[in-house]
Amino acid sequence: MTQDLSKQSNRLQDGGRIDRSKPLTFTYNGKQYKGFEGDTLASALLANGVDIVGRSFKYSRPRGIVAAGAEEPNAIMQVGSTEATQIPNVRATQQSLYNGLVASTTNGWPNVDTDLMSWVGKVGGKMMPPGFYYKTFMYPKSMWETYESYIRKAAGLGRAPKESDPDIYDKMNQHCDVMIVGAGPAGLMAGLTAARAGARVIIADEQNEFGGSLLSSTETLNSKPAAEWIAEVVEELSGFDDVLMLPNSQVNGYHDHNFLTIQQHCTDQFADRAPNGQIAQRLHRVRAKWVILATGAHERPLVYGNNDLPGCMVANAVSTYLNRYGVAPGKDLVLMTSNDNAYRTALDWHDAGRNVVAIVDSRKNPQGTFVEAARERGISILVGSGVIEAHGSKRVSSVSIAPLNETGDVIVGSVVKMAADTLATSGGWSPVIHLSCHTGARPVWNDDILGFTPGATAQKQLTAGAINGTFSTVQVLEEGLSAACDALAHLGLDKPDAALPEADDIEEGKAMALFHIPHTKPTSKAPKQFVDYQNDVTAAGIELACREGFESIEHVKRYTAMGFGTDQGKLGNINGMAIAAKMLKQTIPETGTTIFRPNYTPVTFGAIAGRDCGELFDPKRYTAMHAWHVEHGAKFEDVGQWKRAWYYPQSNESMQDALNRECLATRESVGILDASTLGKIDIQGKDAREFLGRVYSNAWAKLPVGKCRYGLMCGEDGMVFDDGVTSCLAENHFLMTTTTGGAAHVLSWLEIYHQTEWPELEVYFTSVTDHWSTMTISGPNSRKLLEKLTDYDVSKESMAFMDWKPMTVAGVPARVFRISFTGELSFEINVQANYGLHVWKELFEKGAEFNLTPYGTETMHILRAEKGFIIAGQDTDGSVHPFDLGMSWAVAMKKPFSFIGKRGMQREDCVRADRKQLVGLKTIDPNVVLPEGAQGVLDPKAPIPVPMVGHVTSSYWSANLKRSVAMGFVKGGLDKMGEKIFYPLADGRVIEAEICSAVFLDPKGERQNV
């Protein structure tokens, strides 16, 4: 066994839960150090005598480790040995040490030991009083960007990696009967009880092992070290199938209806990169029938001058480092306390063989088990006194102590100075009520414990242990047991046998309400007395805020930044409120508290994103012919989640070349489009026809079987939101098509009207979008091509425009619709999707002689624009009704039922004469293509602001017409045929166009009637 303690100057020879046989090497700020398995990064740094772990946010003062858990405000690290594995904002107190760990301070600029910024602090910090954001940096506004980068650097919130994280973060949905937050004595007792009763239990704890406060205490349970009881409970719990134990797991959010989010560190606690295939972090999304909060309490430090010097720590943290990690973070200790409990720290320090200079107790006559124990050890106790100031430059070297009055707010004697390198303080314990606040419960002040406890809640929530202000182990265990029994009763489960372990009998005297130690100078002149270390909020700052008229604690918080950001007021909030209350001459409950938001500690973006990244970021939907498109070099366009073929460039073709070729081939011979993505809805029932009449603006009563019809769908406001062709398959049976992007919305639209407005109509809707593969062959040779693949008569006589017929195409039963979105003779072939690719390939087999050309969505857009056909969502934007589109032919105002949209499109505003109307736009220079979105003006020389009369919605180069074609809105445009309109562009050009019919090609429709 090699014990390399040589450089770990503060490491004790024995004791603690670390494994001295397993040394670990880590790098901190570029230097190598040693620690042991079981250490946190914080305990290892302290073992190595590293005092300064950061520079403060505003004043750039040196800061050391003050706590041992989630409440640590200073030791916030950037962890990661490679660029890709950087994690910012890691608390050193929560990071398990592993071999090869690389950490650096995040708020040192440029380095923590000698900080160029510290002149700000030395000038007395007057440059950055509270409210400095508002007062200084807002003016002049133009300087904000300069200030921002300066503040960002100074604030040191770490940095995101520049390379993508190689690790896997995922999410898991969990359900349980009882969710226990915290595996200290209360949580373990509750968990054991619930598990024995057969409940489904999840128990989570932020630390790497269960046990909570017991891990760092010297007390016994059942006359054995508490650690043995913990081991027994953990072993029993792990035997239950329905118990999920989550160490290294922070319950970060408690949301409505007992939904909790837990960030589990799976491997990132132990390795820079997750071993192959393993998950680095997992976000558990838990739905719990009952929640037991056993989150414990954080010890409050006291507020005194220079209380941020390294060496100033929270009392219990000192005990934790001693007892759990075998680290004495100094040599000569002064303990300042307002209660008995903290005496344990002096006892532990003494028992570790170190020197306790004095216990400074603000109370006149302390008594109790721990006080007596201190006296027995001969430790000097200064009663009725407080430490008013710490001295030192980079570490505490001495402290000033003064006698205080009964209430602790006036110095009543002379100041003495004592040498010490460590100053531990305790102002009592603040229950960790953060999670209970997340669901909106207001905390309640409890005078007995001088802290806030969880308020009334609408959640199925129970609490146990120190969160309730219950601090004695005996009572904490009892509360764990009884909370579990309450939960079990609610769940209808029987109570199991559960004996409470026997705990030490401890008597504690009454604590004193003490938060802010007075100084010989007024607060504003005294050395800085920090309340919130992380945000550099001082007692003087809070007093200033109160003097400046901020009376609500919420305003004081925002003005001073107390409890902001990642800190969430874990250490400082109560002290800050007490100081504000005193200034405002109120009690703390009268002053109120701010409440806490999720998340309790910072969560990595990896955990939030989970697997919804990279290829899995969003579903990609494919048609049955997708592989063919890929094989034939298609470029794809996203339409909703669909990947649609956009165009098919050949060899070195530019996009425009490909489009020209596709357009010409289609109009000259035959082209083919994969239209499978169009929404398709099967509609059946005797009232199907009536229903169609209500949801479409046009008439459906007389559409015969075998026929198709185009329809416009409007909202109740009369505005068009979708369109498509619906075919009558049989008297009570229709097939509706929708736009690709509108399919889901249209189906819900039909359902909501059927379910909530017209349930008496006998009709059912079923999506068949995915069931049918749809391929449209279009062009003068499309019939000849189809004839090669079917025996059915598809002549003009047998199958007229807007007819549909069942037939067999390429051996596959098909439904073929003679409808056209190009203005050419077209057939839309629908086959069961498992045969889509087969039929598609057969079409190419037989289509070679006609130069069958695949075309994508872009050519489809051009071909339809040549014909003036609209695309809902491109030529409509939710503010245009059918008349605006010049589509009065698609509105049947005389239908007996007042169809959806009818009333809306007759509102006063909808019948104005100068509404924007969709028209064709013919550029005077045929070679110029208008940019879509360009705004038109009638007089380009008019003074600014020039009245804008409407924008271009669709605009393309038409290879068929050898000129540009465009559509757009123009105010009163349908009455302005032949008039000029101008499009001034950002680059200074003004494009002149003539307002015309949107039908550029074949206005009589002769091409499709063949």
Add this chain to the structure above:
Amino acid sequence: MFHIYCPHCCEYREEEEFHASGQAHISRPLDPDACTDKEWGEFMYFRANPRGIHHELWVHGAGCRKYFNITRHTQTYEILEVYKVGEKPSIVANEAK
């Protein structure tokens, strides 16, 4: 994240299966053509925003695709009742002021 009892599936499901569809009990006027512009505007656009008890229309979109009503407390987010379309809520806000 709400936990919502679907009255059609007869069990609680996660909120992500559902979709809120606005205020409940907004009936389409039976004779829209007889409505004034103001009446039609009120039907279309004006909705309650109460502090306290509110009735909402939801749909179990990823589940049974059925619409149903929820009575929800807008401060505590408690769902006090769910009931099917066409049914009346048994819990309503106290209108007395």
Add this chain to the structure above:
Amino acid sequence: MSDVTSDVTVVARDTKLVTKQLPAADIMGESPLHHADLASIAEHGPKEGGVHFHERKLMGLLTLRCLPSLEQQEMIKSLLGVALPMQPLTSVTTNESSMGNVSVRWVSPDEWLIIVEADKACGIESHFHDKLMGHFSLVNISGGTTIFDVSGDDVVEMLKKSTPVDLHASEFPVGKVVSTVFAKSGAMICRLADDKFELVVRRSFADYLWLWIQDASREYGLVVKA
């Protein structure tokens, strides 16, 4: 594989249309995961792992919409050889029907999914339209749907990454069926055995869900079954 009748139009009654949808057996259908070549993966890929995956492809699937009266229930039972599961979230399976293996999954109070062999779907459609009176709709969705059978020791863990539904045996016994969210898409999930689930998914999402399942199974090991 072929439909029961040879003509394209099976039922051209005046109210509803039923058309034959499958070609002659020499034309092979391609399932939504055809491109993934699962057969090769099954042959050459890992043989051991915590999650097993099998595409039960090219089945016959039909959506029945109906609020069935007792008479309709009786008729449906005689047509399918098994009674409609009327209890929410339940399903039935029989192999004693004249239609071969028939599974019926409850979807909503007026919707069921019927799963049969591919060549039975069209016959069921025509029988329903011939024999079942009253209001209903029956739609063949075979081409738009595929079935993933997932099983294995870690199948529940994999599913917990994918769906928010509680899969614990006490809440989700064998035979239970739910329609729910699956990753960022949806699926109908039915428990076929303690460690075996059926996922009915839409064709266009099949590739995404296949990628998702591969990813979610990585830590347990994925075995593809032919």
